[in-house]
Amino acid sequence: MTDTANCRPVDAAEVGHWDLEADVVVAGFGVAGAAAAVEAARSGADVLVLERTGGWGGAASQAGGFVYLGGGTALQRALGFDDTPANMEKFLLAALGPGADRAKIADYAENSVAHYDWLVGCGVRFREAFWDQPGWEPPHDEGLMYSGGENAAPFNAIATPAPRGHVPQMANKQTGAKGGGYMLMKPLTDTAAALGVRAEYDIRIRRLVVDDGRVVGVLATRFGAPVAVRARRGVVLATGSFAYNTTMVENFAPLLVGRPGAAIEEHDGTAIRMAQALGADLSHMDATEVAFFGDPQLLARGILVNGRGQRFVPEDTYPGRIGQMTLLHNENQAYLIIDEQALEAASATETATPFFRVPPTWAAESIAELEADMGLPELALQTTVQTYNHHAKTGTDPLFGKKPEWLEPIGTPVAGFDLRGRTAGFTLGGLRTDLDSRVLHVNGEPIAGLFAAGRCTAGLCAGGYVSGASLGDGSFFGRRAGAAAAHADTDEGQ
Amino acid sequence: MTDTANCRPVDAAEVGHWDLEADVVVAGFGVAGAAAAVEAARSGADVLVLERTGGWGGAASQAGGFVYLGGGTALQRALGFDDTPANMEKFLLAALGPGADRAKIADYAENSVAHYDWLVGCGVRFREAFWDQPGWEPPHDEGLMYSGGENAAPFNAIATPAPRGHVPQMANKQTGAKGGGYMLMKPLTDTAAALGVRAEYDIRIRRLVVDDGRVVGVLATRFGAPVAVRARRGVVLATGSFAYNTTMVENFAPLLVGRPGAAIEEHDGTAIRMAQALGADLSHMDATEVAFFGDPQLLARGILVNGRGQRFVPEDTYPGRIGQMTLLHNENQAYLIIDEQALEAASATETATPFFRVPPTWAAESIAELEADMGLPELALQTTVQTYNHHAKTGTDPLFGKKPEWLEPIGTPVAGFDLRGRTAGFTLGGLRTDLDSRVLHVNGEPIAGLFAAGRCTAGLCAGGYVSGASLGDGSFFGRRAGAAAAHADTDEGQ
Numbered sequence: 001m002t003d004t005a006n007c008r009p010v011d012a013a014e015v016g017h018w019d020l021e022a023d024v025v026v027a028g029f030g031v032a033g034a035a036a037a038v039e040a041a042r043s044g045a046d047v048l049v050l051e052r053t054g055g056w057g058g059a060a061s062q063a064g065g066f067v068y069l070g071g072g073t074a075l076q077r078a079l080g081f082d083d084t085p086a087n088m089e090k091f092l093l094a095a096l097g098p099g100a101d102r103a104k105i106a107d108y109a110e111n112s113v114a115h116y117d118w119l120v121g122c123g124v125r126f127r128e129a130f131w132d133q134p135g136w137e138p139p140h141d142e143g144l145m146y147s148g149g150e151n152a153a154p155f156n157a158i159a160t161p162a163p164r165g166h167v168p169q170m171a172n173k174q175t176g177a178k179g180g181g182y183m184l185m186k187p188l189t190d191t192a193a194a195l196g197v198r199a200e201y202d203i204r205i206r207r208l209v210v211d212d213g214r215v216v217g218v219l220a221t222r223f224g225a226p227v228a229v230r231a232r233r234g235v236v237l238a239t240g241s242f243a244y245n246t247t248m249v250e251n252f253a254p255l256l257v258g259r260p261g262a263a264i265e266e267h268d269g270t271a272i273r274m275a276q277a278l279g280a281d282l283s284h285m286d287a288t289e290v291a292f293f294g295d296p297q298l299l300a301r302g303i304l305v306n307g308r309g310q311r312f313v314p315e316d317t318y319p320g321r322i323g324q325m326t327l328l329h330n331e332n333q334a335y336l337i338i339d340e341q342a343l344e345a346a347s348a349t350e351t352a353t354p355f356f357r358v359p360p361t362w363a364a365e366s367i368a369e370l371e372a373d374m375g376l377p378e379l380a381l382q383t384t385v386q387t388y389n390h391h392a393k394t395g396t397d398p399l400f401g402k403k404p405e406w407l408e409p410i411g412t413p414v415a416g417f418d419l420r421g422r423t424a425g426f427t428l429g430g431l432r433t434d435l436d437s438r439v440l441h442v443n444g445e446p447i448a449g450l451f452a453a454g455r456c457t458a459g460l461c462a463g464g465y466v467s468g469a470s471l472g473d474g475s476f477f478g479r480r481a482g483a484a485a486a487h488a489d490t491d492e493g494q
Numbered sequence: 495m496t497d498t499a500n501c502r503p504v505d506a507a508e509v510g511h512w513d514l515e516a517d518v519v520v521a522g523f524g525v526a527g528a529a530a531a532v533e534a535a536r537s538g539a540d541v542l543v544l545e546r547t548g549g550w551g552g553a554a555s556q557a558g559g560f561v562y563l564g565g566g567t568a569l570q571r572a573l574g575f576d577d578t579p580a581n582m583e584k585f586l587l588a589a590l591g592p593g594a595d596r597a598k599i600a601d602y603a604e605n606s607v608a609h610y611d612w613l614v615g616c617g618v619r620f621r622e623a624f625w626d627q628p629g630w631e632p633p634h635d636e637g638l639m640y641s642g643g644e645n646a647a648p649f650n651a652i653a654t655p656a657p658r659g660h661v662p663q664m665a666n667k668q669t670g671a672k673g674g675g676y677m678l679m680k681p682l683t684d685t686a687a688a689l690g691v692r693a694e695y696d697i698r699i700r701r702l703v704v705d706d707g708r709v710v711g712v713l714a715t716r717f718g719a720p721v722a723v724r725a726r727r728g729v730v731l732a733t734g735s736f737a738y739n740t741t742m743v744e745n746f747a748p749l750l751v752g753r754p755g756a757a758i759e760e761h762d763g764t765a766i767r768m769a770q771a772l773g774a775d776l777s778h779m780d781a782t783e784v785a786f787f788g789d790p791q792l793l794a795r796g797i798l799v800n801g802r803g804q805r806f807v808p809e810d811t812y813p814g815r816i817g818q819m820t821l822l823h824n825e826n827q828a829y830l831i832i833d834e835q836a837l838e839a840a841s842a843t844e845t846a847t848p849f850f851r852v853p854p855t856w857a858a859e860s861i862a863e864l865e866a867d868m869g870l871p872e873l874a875l876q877t878t879v880q881t882y883n884h885h886a887k888t889g890t891d892p893l894f895g896k897k898p899e900w901l902e903p904i905g906t907p908v909a910g911f912d913l914r915g916r917t918a919g920f921t922l923g924g925l926r927t928d929l930d931s932r933v934l935h936v937n938g939e940p941i942a943g944l945f946a947a948g949r950c951t952a953g954l955c956a957g958g959y960v961s962g963a964s965l966g967d968g969s970f971f972g973r974r975a976g977a978a979a980a981h982a983d984t985d986e987g988q
Binding site for chain 2 (some may be wrong): 003006007008026097098099100250251252254257273276277278279281282283284285286308310311329361377379380383384386387390391399418432441442443458463
C-alpha cells in the first residue's frame with residue numbers, strides 16, 4: 001500500500017522554494033490528465049504534467065480503448081445508426097443509476113458528438129466498421145460496438161438501441177502490437193506535446209499547497225526527494241481510482257476486496273485523500289465496475305444461474321452488467337448451463353472470445369443429472385430450465401427479456417460451467433465535482449484552484465456501468481478541468 | 495433540507511467571545527450523546543450537552559429500544575441462554591459484513607457483558623422474560639428476543655444461536671404510554687443530570703473551532719443567533735445519521751432516496767459535514783438499515799418471491815434482513831404467497847403484528863391461477879412452489895434453510911400479498927472512528943480534540959444489520975467518546 005499518511009494540505013508560506021512552476025499543473029498522464037493538458041494548453045496556459053510512472057498512458061493505455069460516445073457521432077451516422085442526445089441521455093439515466101449524476105449525464109449526452117470530433121481532431125482514428133456480436137471488445141479493429149447492453153433488456157425497451165462503444169483503430173490487434181487504449185493515448189499525448197505541454201515523470205504528488213483557501217501548488221517527491229510545484233492558475237487531479245488502496249476498498253467497496261481489475265497499481269486513491277484533507281466531498285464510493293470472465297458468445301446461448309439454480313440476468317446483455325449482477329447481487333456465484341448444440345455453435349463461430357474459454361466443469365445426459373452433479377438442490381435447476389424452455393419455445397423470455405435470436409430451449413446432452421468468483425473490477429466513486437470539473441467542498445462550493453477528472457472523481461456512473469464510460473467521462477471532464485483551470489480567476493480565494 | 499453550507503472550521507483566533515464553556519462538549523442528546531455525557535462526567539469532566547431540539551432523546555427515545563448485547567449477559571444467563579464473546583463475534587462478523595470493522599466487532603463482543611451491567615447500573619431495567627416468536631419487537635415488556643436472524647439460516651450454522659436483542663422494560667406498552675427507547679433514554683439522561691451534566695436545548699452546531707489543528711469548540715446557533723461554545727478538552731459529535739439529507743443520500747445511498755425510516759428529521763448529516771471539512775475520513779457510506787413492513791408471523795409461514803416469482807431469503811429470518819434483501823438486491827419487489835390454512839394460523843396467534851397487517855391482494859384456488867392473477871410469467875411461480883413444496887414435505891429447505899418448524903407445503907386456496915416498496919431505512923455510514931471514538935483524519939491519525947459516536951459514525955455495521963446495533967454501538971462507543979474526551983491531552987496538537 002502506498003503511504004498516504006502525510007496528505008494534509010500545506011500552507012504556501014511554508015514552501016521556501018518552488019522547484020517547478022506552471023499555470024496549470026496536471027497530476028497524472030492518463031486519459032483525463034492528457035485531455036486536461038491539451039485543453040489547458042489550447043486555452044493559452046503554460047501546462048506541466050506530473051506523472052508518477054516513467055511514461056504517459058496510465059490505465060487508459062492498457063485498456064481496450066472504448067470511449068462511450070453517442071447522440072449521433074460521425075461514426076454512428078456513417079454506419080447507419082440513428083441516435084440523439086435525448087436518446088443517449090435516456091439510456092444512460094437508466095443504465096448508470098440509481099443515483100447517477102443527472103447534470104453530468106445530460107451534459108455528456110448533449111456534447112458527446114462534439115467530444116467525438118474533438119478526439120478525431122486530436123488524431124484519434126476510428127475505423128468505419130461495426131462489430132455486431134456480443135462480446136467485451138471487437139476482435140479486430142472495428143470502430144463501433146454495443147458496449148453497455150443498449151440492445152438488451154431492460155434498456156432496449158427504455159431507449160432506442162444505438163451502439164456507442166467507440167474504439168480507436170488499433171495499430172495491429174492481430175499481432176497484439178497496440179490496443180485501442182494505446183491508440184487513444186498516443187495521439188492525445190502527441191497533441192499535448194505539440195502544444196508545448198511539459199511532462200515530468202517519476203513524480204508522486206503528496207500534499208496540496210494552499211494560500212488563503214486557494215490551491216496554489218502541490219508537494220511531490222521524486223525518488224524520495226521533495227519537489228515543490230507551483231500552479232499559478234490551478235491544479236488538476238487525474239491520478240485514477242482507489243482500486244488498489246486496500247483500506248479504502250474495505251471501507252467503501254468491500255465486495256471488491258481482493259479483486260481489483262482493469263486498474264493499475266498506482267490507483268491508490270492518493271488524489272482523493274489529498275483533496276479530502278482539504279474538505280472535498282465524495283460521491284458514490286461504493287460503486288464498482290465489474291468485469292465477468294466468461295465468453296459472451298457462450299453466455300448468450302445458455303442460461304446463467306446463481307448458487308440456487310435461479311437465473312438472474314438476461315444472458316445476452318453487456319458482460320459488465322452480468323459481472324455486477326453476479327458480484328453485487330448474487331454472492332459472486334454464477335454457473336453457465338448450455339447444451340451441446342449451442343456450445344458447438346458458440347465454439348465454431350469466429351466471434352468467440354477464446355481467452356475467456358474454459359472447458360465445461362460438468363457434462364450430463366439430462367438436466368436432472370447435471371443438477372445432481374452440480375450439487376444443486378433437487379428440482380432447483382430442473383424447474384428453472386423448465387420455465388425457460390417453456391417460453392423459449394415461443395421465442396420469449398418474460399423473466400429477463402433475452403432477445404429472440406438467442407432463445408432456444410436447452411436440450412441434452414448439457415454442460416455446466418463453474419464461473420463462480422470470475423469477477424474483478426475497479427472503483428467508480430471519488431471526488432465530487434461540478435460540470436466544470438471543479439472539486440466541491442462539503443459545503444457545496446468549489447475549492448478555489450482545484451480541479452479533478454477521471455476515476456479519482458465520481459463521474460457519470462453510480463450503480464451501473466457501461467464500457468467506455470471511464471475513458472469517456474475522463475477525457476470529457478478532463479477537458480473541462482483543463483479549460484477551467486486555465487481560465488481560473490486567481491483573485492478568487494476562499 | 496438543512497443549511498450545511500457554512501460548515502468550514504473556524505480558527506479559534508477568530509472567536510472573540512465564548513458564550514458557553516465546558517471540559518467536554520457533547521453535540522446531540524440521543525443515546526450516543528447521553529452515554530458520552532455520563533462517562534465524561536464520571537471521568538471528572540465538566541460536561542455540556544448541546545441539543546438541537548427542545549428536549550433529550552433523539553431518535554433513540556422513539557425507537558423500540560433494542561440494545562444488541564451478548565456474550566453471556568446477566569439477562570441471557572438468567573433466561574438460560576449460553577453465549578460467549580467469541581460466539582457473538584463470530585455471528586456479528588457474518589451478519590454485519592462484508593467490510594464490517596473487525597476491531598470494533600471484537601471489542602464490542604468482548605465488552606458486551608460489562609456494557610449491559612453499565613446500562614443496568616444507570617437504571618435501565620430489563621425484565622427477565624424471553625419472547626420466542628419471529629417479529630420486529632416483543633409485543634409486551636419481555637426483555638430478550640432474537641433481533642438479528644441468529645437462529646435462522648445461514649447464521650444458525652455459523653454461530654450457536656443466542657438471542658441478543660435486549661429491550662428495556664416498557665412503562666406500559668399495552669397502552670402505548672412509553673416504549674423501550676424512552677425507557678433507555680430516561681435513566682441515561684437522569685444519570686447524566688445527577689452527575690451534574692448541563693444541557694442546552696434548541697442549539698444547532700454549525701462549525702468546529704480549531705486551534706493549531708486541535709478542535710477546541712463549536713460555533714452554533716440558537717434561534718438563528720450565534721453561540722460560541724468552548725470545549726476545554728474535547729468535542730463529541732453525536733447528532734445521528736444523514737438519512738434526511740437528500741443530497742447525501744443521493745450521493746452515497748441512493749436506494750434510500752424517498753424512504754427514510756426509524757430516523758428523525760434532524761438526521762441531516764451536519765456533524766459528518768463539519769468533520770469532513772476538517773479532513774475527517776468516512777466509511778461505508780452506502781450501508782443502510784432497511785425495515786420491511788410485513789408481519790413476520792405471516793412471512794415465516796409463507797414464501798416471499800421477487801418480481802420474477804423467485805424466492806430470495808429464508809422467510810423466518812430477521813425482518814431487517816428481509817428488508818435489505820428486498821430493497822438492495824431485488825429491486826424493492828416482494829410478494830408473499832401463503833395458503834389459507836397458514837394465513838388463518840398466523841392470524842389466530844396472539845403473536846401477530848397487527849399494525850403490519852394488510853388484506854391479501856389476491857386470492858386464488860390454485861397456484862397457476864394466482865400466478866396469472868399476479869401477472870407473473872407462466873410457470874414462474876408454479877415452479878418456485880413446486881420446488882419449495884417438494885422439499886417442505888420432508889421438512890427441509892435446501893435453497894434458503896428456513897427452519898423445519900415453519901416448513902409446510904403450500905396448499906390451496908392460496909393468497910398473494912403485494913409487498914412491493916414496503917421498505918424504509920436509515921443510513922449506517924459516517925465518520926471513521928477508532929476504538930476510543932476518536933475521529934480519524936484521512937491520513938489515518940486521530941483529529942485532536944474530536945470524538946464521535948452513534949449514527950454519525952460508521953459503527954459495527956457495514957453491509958448487514960441487526961436490530962439493536964445502533965443503540966448498542968451508539969451507547970458503547972458513546973461511552974468511549976466521553977471517557978476519551980475527558981482524558982484528552984490538551985497539549986497534543988496536530
